[in-house]
Structures are given as structure tokens and as C-alpha cells.
Amino acid sequence: MDEKKIPWVTVAVLAILCIATLGTGVFHWHRNYFSPADYAAYVSTDVEPPSRDFEYDESAPGELAETELAEIFDDVPEIIRPDIEPLPEFVALREEHDNDDIVAVLTLADNEVLVMQTDNNEFYLTHDINREPSEAGSVFMDSETDLLMGFDHNFVVHVPPGNALRQILQEYASYDFFLIHPTISLFTLYGNFDWEIFAFYIAPDAFPFMTVNHPDDDAWGIAVEQFTLAALYNTRLDVTLYDQIITITSPIEAGSNFYYVLQARMLRHITS
Numbered sequence: 001m002d003e004k005k006i007p008w009v010t011v012a013v014l015a016i017l018c019i020a021t022l023g024t025g026v027f028h029w030h031r032n033y034f035s036p037a038d039y040a041a042y043v044s045t046d047v048e049p050p051s052r053d054f055e056y057d058e059s060a061p062g063e064l065a066e067t068e069l070a071e072i073f074d075d076v077p078e079i080i081r082p083d084i085e086p087l088p089e090f091v092a093l094r095e096e097h098d099n100d101d102i103v104a105v106l107t108l109a110d111n112e113v114l115v116m117q118t119d120n121n122e123f124y125l126t127h128d129i130n131r132e133p134s135e136a137g138s139v140f141m142d143s144e145t146d147l148l149m150g151f152d153h154n155f156v157v158h159v160p161p162g163n164a165l166r167q168i169l170q171e172y173a174s175y176d177f178f179l180i181h182p183t184i185s186l187f188t189l190y191g192n193f194d195w196e197i198f199a200f201y202i203a204p205d206a207f208p209f210m211t212v213n214h215p216d217d218d219a220w221g222i223a224v225e226q227f228t229l230a231a232l233y234n235t236r237l238d239v240t241l242y243d244q245i246i247t248i249t250s251p252i253e254a255g256s257n258f259y260y261v262l263q264a265r266m267l268r269h270i271t272s
Contacts, residue, residue, distance in 0.1 A: 136162045178233060207230070209227065
């Protein structure tokens with residue numbers, strides 16, 4: 001019986017595959033494990049090659065030791081939010097009233113009011129824009145609200161119960177009034193922002209509408225869903241955790257723990 005011979009073409013192909021496999025293995029070994037002392041001499045550039053002598057922290061396998069990390073980031077400059085100058089109009093407004101606590105002008109239902117802000121949420125409950133005692137108080141922004149809008153989920157504006165703007169909030173209980181006045185304008189130290197109202201309701205202070213910064217996006221997303229579910233009217237505006245929200249709120253009466261709540265999302269600017 002004749003023995004079958006392997007075609008020479010098959011032998012050649014197998015030989016080429018073996019040589020290629022061996023060559024790949026040698027290259028991989030040389031690249032990853034072969035480290036001659038004069039490694040820099042093998043690099044055809046003036047740039048010093050990266051060191052291969054990292055020391056690892058045995059208590060944290062797979063991570064650089066804390067001292068190594070400190071050295072790596074030692075020369076990285078600290079990221080600081082740049083200072084932004086207030087708009088000239090606001091500089092003049094503050095000078096006119098001799099009060100640097102003025103941070104915004106709120107326009108709601110054709111009513112324009114100055115908005116104050118201090119390091120607490122108590123002073124302007126009982127003081128006017130001249131810092132004089134007043135039963136009407138002044139509309140003010142929550143002390144935790146960042147006017148630069150860098151990280152806040154919720155812009156919170158407080159209206160004292162004796163202030164005339166509280167009556168305007170109450171008017172939103174009328175659907176006809178709501179339809180006529182569906183937007184809010186907030187002219188701040190740093191720019192003018194328009195908002196679309198998506199919710200009006202009455203809620204106890206335990207409800208999260210007065211929380212400025214939520215712990216994370218998940219918590220904020222849950223809060224946004226609660227806001228839309230509490231709304232007296234269905235505006236059909238989709239509100240997501242990516243929206244900036246403004247909340248204008250006031251007790252339904254002095255001493256009450258129930259509040260009128262009006263909320264709007266920042267107007268989305270669609271570009272093509």
C-alpha cells in the first residue's frame with residue numbers, strides 16, 4: 001500500500017507559521033522583560049524612556065505606592081475655578097442700593113423683584129434690601145446656592161411669608177393664571193437665564209424641594225421624579241436629572257411647615 005506524502009506546499013506553510021510564532025514570542029519577551037541597563041541607548045530620541053522601576057504597595061496590589069503617586073502628581077497644578085467679574089449692570093445696582101447682597105433680579109408673572117443672598121437663610125426673612133427690619137422681608141437665594149451654577153442641582157429661592165411675591169405664588173393654583181405665566185426669568189450677577197415652569201404644588205418642608213445639592217445623580221433623579229409626580233398640572237415638559245432646576249418657595253402662612261412650591265427647568269437651547 002502506497003504511503004501518502006504530505007504536499008511540499010503544506011510543509012512550507014507550516015514552517016512559516018512556526019517561524020512567525022517563534023518570532024512573535026521573542027519580540028514579546030524582549031519588549032516586556034528584557035531591560036538592559038543602557039536602555040536609553042536603544043532609543044533613537046533625546047527623550048528619556050519611562051522608568052520601569054515602579055515600586056508597588058503590597059497592601060494594595062496593582063496600585064502604585066502612595067509615595068509614588070505623590071511624586072507623580074507633585075507638579076500637577078491645582079485646578080481652581082477662575083474668578084468671574086459681576087456684570088456692570090449689577091455693580092451699578094449694588095451701588096444704587098448700597099448693598100452687595102443683591103445677586104439677582106427675578107421676573108415672575110410680570111413682577112420684578114431683587115433677590116438677596118447671605119451666608120444664612122434667616123436675615124432676609126425679616127429685613128428689607130436696605131437691611132432694615134421689615135415684616136415683609138426680602139426675597140433671597142438659599143445660602144448654599146452657587147451663582148456660578150457649577151455643581152448645584154437645584155437653585156432655591158425663598159420668599160418670606162409676609163412678602164408680596166407669596167401672593168403671586170398662590171395665584172399659580174389657578175390653571176388659567178398658570179397658562180398665562182409659564183416662564184421665569186432670573187438675571188444674575190453673571191448672566192440672564194430663562195426657565196420653563198413644570199410644577200406647582202403644596203408640600204411639607206420634609207419634601208426635598210428645598211435641598212440644593214443632592215448627594216449624587218441617582219438621588220437627584222429620584223427627587224426630580226418626585227417633583228413631577230407632585231405637580232398639580234401636567235405640563236408635558238420632560239424633566240431629567242441633567243436639567244438645572246429653579247425652585248421658588250414660600251410658607252402658605254407664617255409659622256406653617258407647608259409651602260407653595262413653583263419649579264421650572266432651565267430653557268434648553270437646541271443647536272443644529
